[in-house]
Amino acid sequence: MSYADMFSLAGRHAVVIGAGGIGAEVVAGLAAHGARVSSLDKSLPTADSATQRAAAEHEGEHAAYEIDILDEAALSELAAQLGPVEVLVVTAAMNVRKQLLDYTAEEYDRVVDLNLRGTFHALRAFGPGMAEQGRGSIIAFSSLRALTVEPGQGVYAATKAGVVQMLRTLAAELGPNGVRVNAVAPGVVETPLTQQIRSDEQWNHAYASKSALGRWARPEEMVGAVVYLASDASTFVTGSQLVVDGGWTAIDGRFTPPFG
Template identity: 60%
Template sequence: MYDYRKLFDLTGKKALVVGAGSGIGEAAAHGLAAHGAHVLCGDLNLEGAQKVVDDIKNAGGSAEAIPFDMRDGAAVTKTFDGLADLDVLVSTPAINVRKELLNMSEEEFDRVMTLNLKGTFRLITAAGRNMKARGKGSIITFASIRALTVEPGQGVYAATKAGVLQMCRTLAAELGPHGVRVNAIGPGVVDTPLTAPIAANKDWYSAYANKSALGRWAKPHEMAGAVVYLASDAGSFATGTLTIVDGGWTAVDGRFTPPL
C-alpha cells in the first residue's frame, strides 16, 4: 500500500531556488527545507541569501547560499555543471517596467525580456539537461496571472510570463518521457519587493485587494505550498501545468458587484 504520509517528503532531495534572497523565492526555500530538502539559495544578493540560509538552519533545515545571476549565461552553465545531482529547480526572479507599449523603449523591452524570458530559458534548459541524464527531476517556474490576463502598462511583462508558461509546457512534453516534470505557478498579487511601488499607493493597493475573491493581497509564504506540491511526490503526475494561486482573481468577473 502506498504510504500517503510521505507525499510531501523531500528528505534527501537537493533543490536550487533562484531568487531565494527575498519574497517568493525566500518562501519557496523555507518551504522546501521544512519538508526535508537541502536547499541551495541562489541570488544576486548573497547577503540576503545567506540570511535565508541562517534562518533555515535555525529552524532545523539544511541550506547553503550561492551567488547566482541568471542573466550571465556562462555563469549559469558553470553552476549547473556542478549540479548533476539536482532534484528540484525553482525559478522566481522577474522585473517589470510599467509603461504603455507605445511609450516602451527598446532598451526597456530588452531588459525585461533578458531577465524574465531569456534568463528563465537558461535555467530550465540547463536543469533539464541534468535531470534528463538522471531520468528524474522537477522544474518549477513562476509565471503569473499576467500570462492569462493583462492590464494597461503590463504588455511586455505579460508577454514574458506567457512565454515562460509556453516554454514550460513545451519542455514538459519534451522531458516527460525521461521522467522529468516541468510546471509553472501563476501568482496573483503578492506583497513582495517587486510590488512595493504599488503597495505604496493606497488606492492602487486597495483596488488590487478588492479584485480578488479573498479581498486581500497574498503573502509570500502562501506560494510555498504550491512549490512543495510540485516538487514532491504529491505532484508526481502533474506536468505541463499552470497552478494558479491568485485568491480568485482570474475567477471573478470584473470589479463591480451588481445589486442583487
C-alpha cells in the same frame, strides 16, 4: 508510499533561483519539508539571508551562491558543480510598468532578458542533468499576467505567457525522461517589488478588492503550490500552470448586482 509521506522532500536537492521575496519563503518551505536547498541569487547577501534562515529553522546543509542568471556559462558551470538536483525553482523576474508605446528599447530588453532568457538559461543549465538521472521537477513562476493584462503590463505579460509556453514545451520534451515541468502563477503578492503599488491607497485597494478573498497574498502563501509540484503528491502533474491568485482570474469584475 504512504499518503503521509507524499509531500516529503527528504533526501532531495532543491535549487531556488531568486532568493528574495517569494523566493526566500520558497527556500524556507522546501527546507521545512526535508530538502537540501541551494539558494542562487545575483546578490550573495540575499541568497545568504534565505539560506541562513533555512538552516536556522530547519535541519540540513543548505548553501548560497552568487550568480547572474543571465550569465549562461557561469550558471551551467555552477549546475555541474552542484551535482544531482531533483527540484529546480525559478522565481527571478522584473517589471517596468509603462504603457507599450512609452517603452524604450533598453527597458524592453531588460524585462525580456531576465524574465524569458533568464528562465531559458536555467532550464538549459539544470534540465539535462535531470533528464539523465531520469527524475526531477522543474517549477518556474509565471503570473496572473500570463492570463490577464492591464495597461502598463504588456511586456511583462508577454514574457510570462512566453515562460508558460516554454515550460509546456519542455514538459513534452522531458516527460519521457521522467522530468515534470510546471508553472506557478501568483496573483498580487506583498513583496518589496510591489511596494510602489501598495503605497498608493487607491491602487492598493483596487488590487486587493479584485480577488475573491479581498486582499493581497502573503509570500508564504505561494509555498504550498511549490512544495506540491516538487513532491510525489504531484507525480502525474506536468505541463500545468497552478494559479494561486485568490480567485482573481475567476471573477468578472467586482460589482455585486442587486438581487430580489
